[in-house]
Amino acid sequence: MPRPDPLYRWADRVASRFPTLSRCQARVLAWYSFGMVAARSGGLDRVSVHLAALSGVAVGTVRQRLREFYRPAHSKRGRRRRELTPEVCFGPLLAWVLSGWGDGPLALAIDPTSLGDRLTVLCVSAVYRGCAVPVAWAVLPANQPGAWNPHWIRLLGLLREQVGPDRRVFVLSDRGIESSELFRAIVALGWSPLMRAKARGCFRPEGGDWTPMPELAPRHGARFRARGQAFKEKSARLDCTLLARWDAGHADPWLILTDLPPDEADAAWYSLRTWIECSFKKIKSDGWQWQKTRMTDPQRAARLWAAMALATLWTLELGGQIDAARRPESPSPAGPKPRRWSTFLLGGAAILAAWITGADPSGRFHPQPWPAPERDAAPPHEALMKID
Template identity: 45%
Template sequence: MSRFIGAVNEEKPNTVRQRLKEWYEEGKAKKGEKRSTLEVSSCFAPLLMWVISLLPVSIEKMALALDATTIGNKFVVLSINVLLAGCGIPIAWCIVKANEPGSGQPYWQKLIRQLKEAVPTGWTVIVPADRGLYAPWLYQVIVEAGWHPFLRINHQGLVKISPHGQWQPLDALVSAPGQSWSGQVVCFKTNPLACTLLARWDSGYQEPWLVLTDLEPQMADALWYGLRPSTECVYRDLKSDGWQWQNTRLLDPQRAERLWLAMAVATLKDGYAGWRSGKSISSTRFRATSPPTYYL
């Protein structure tokens, strides 16, 4: 690689090799003059636009999942992952030390705002996230970006089905497997939120899905939340099934963020090669309650 790049740029291979070796470091730690620090966040919007450019032109819907993962007692990674073909690609992330105190709110707000201009006008974006991430401010930030929250909540709490109705337990809406319900509600007596609640309890599961969104009930389906587990593939690809990220010896979060950029691009290229070789990009989809089918 060093010889190839050196030949193209008319540089010595050793010079190129040193630059590649140091690229994830901050500028002052690199050898030579005019060495700069890569600002990873400047790559997030272009990375999402690159993913979008690879999709069939007929696709105008997308799922961006919010999730968090840990690397032992070293790091916590907050990431936004675009879900494609039953798997996912990280397209924006923030890495902090595992023992760092504080809220994730400013990090999520920044990540979402960095991406919102990258989505083409007129596209529908749903944003699934698991129960541990639900917060009223997160719901609002997603709506302000022009996207649609798809946030799962715990079944404890109260809900009001009409503005002047009585509060009732959330778990009363679907009390047994095989039941489903959707409608506009005021959710939670403390910090109430006017939204659409999608509830579904499928046979074989221990508890229901309760999902909050701003979409009209007839325009959304709780089944779409089934896209979110695809984000687990992201971490398997980055860790034990792929790039072995769990074995990193890095200790600096900013350097780790730069390394994630290399892994994200490699994951995208690897995934795209799979799609080109015959794996349908449409194998992950979310379906409207009436035709047509929209693919991710």
């Protein structure tokens, strides 16, 4: 059977991007991610059958190689048994994304996703053109007590060295993850949190009194931003900026905590966090079908996530390049035209077309320009006076 050039070109590219992996680990990671894109699934049997058809290797042989990828060392055959440590993939994944990013800001979203009542994945992703690339994760047993903050802080710390000291980084998190401990840890990395707080919190503007946060944006169209303190409890009290806004169509106001000065930040930036939810959909029902896995071992699942993250990166790299060409940045206040087709869909089609035509399915990341903050928020005292 002729050599499947697209598969081997991808394997060479992956090996060059993951120098800390062994030659065998890099090759199987490349094969697994390639098979996911080809099969539109992360299922072991589906990926194995597609790779076998492409490579001419027996299905059973391919399947065993892929199983060895996520198994622990003591469960593998042979003398030179090594297991993949998922953490060694985090830096290379982010470095790959940033290699075509330019010098613009980077937004990292942190959010959990669950696999029924079996596993919970704490994921850090680089948000990009309507979706997100997983770049660090921790897989935990579901529904078990334990703090998440140590995991979030460790994951973000593992990514720090891949980001230059001059790049602005925003860390976006949803309600339920907010805490003074995590906020301060993000600031200690030199990054800026955009941390959504629950509505039951209180805020005290500089020179003002403690006020329930929702009362600072009490109606649709309301805007508020000011420096002050969040959380009345002394042990959790936090010096920060509150960005509050309540847009039409939303059931609740956005209450965003950040370290940035009020006139240098915008609560609207938080909207990028929803892109990580789109990436979870791609990893599950709209892409790699992870919701169908029968895995229960967190360590095995964490290794499988390395292949899913790489398959997602490749798809978004191609799709984002097409999206950037189809939706050029507009100088008008309305911005670029709405996105009709997802970056993920465009990327998958581009890879398939490249395989059929013999082209090279590679690209680079083209991040969208970071929006300037709005200047229409009322000053703190004026905003407070308007609350009836």
